[in-house]
Amino acid sequence: MEPExxxxxxxxxxxxxxxxxLSETEEVERAALRAEFLANFRQAFRSQVEMMQVFDKAGKEVTPEKVREIQRKKGLRDD
Structure with missing residues (x-):
């Protein structure tokens, strides 16, 4: 279902x-909708984190290695 x-x-x-x-069927529908909403939210949040690069004040990249590995696997990094 569309997010909106x-x-x-x-x-x-x-x-x-x-x-x-709510009726019993509405309670079930509500639980399913909430689960779908949370799954969509988590997927979008994970995508944002995986695309992120972190730099310190000196301009040096300090992106966590775990995120760098994910980016490499997705072809977003070539280092």
Whole structure:
């Protein structure tokens, strides 16, 4: 599901839960939507971290080696 539609539906279910409560099927749907949202968030966050390069004040690259290895495997680095 698209991120905007996903967020909108999660918010609709949250508002309904506060007002009148959710049915069993809505609870299941809510849990599935939240899991999908978190998976998307984690994937996007991981991608951002993997693309990052860190430099100190002197201009020397201090990107952690673990991130450098991931970047090499993805063909983003050639050092």
């Amino acid at each position: 539609k996903l967020r909108k539906r999660i918010n609709e279910l949250a508002a309904k839960k506060k007002k009148e409560g």
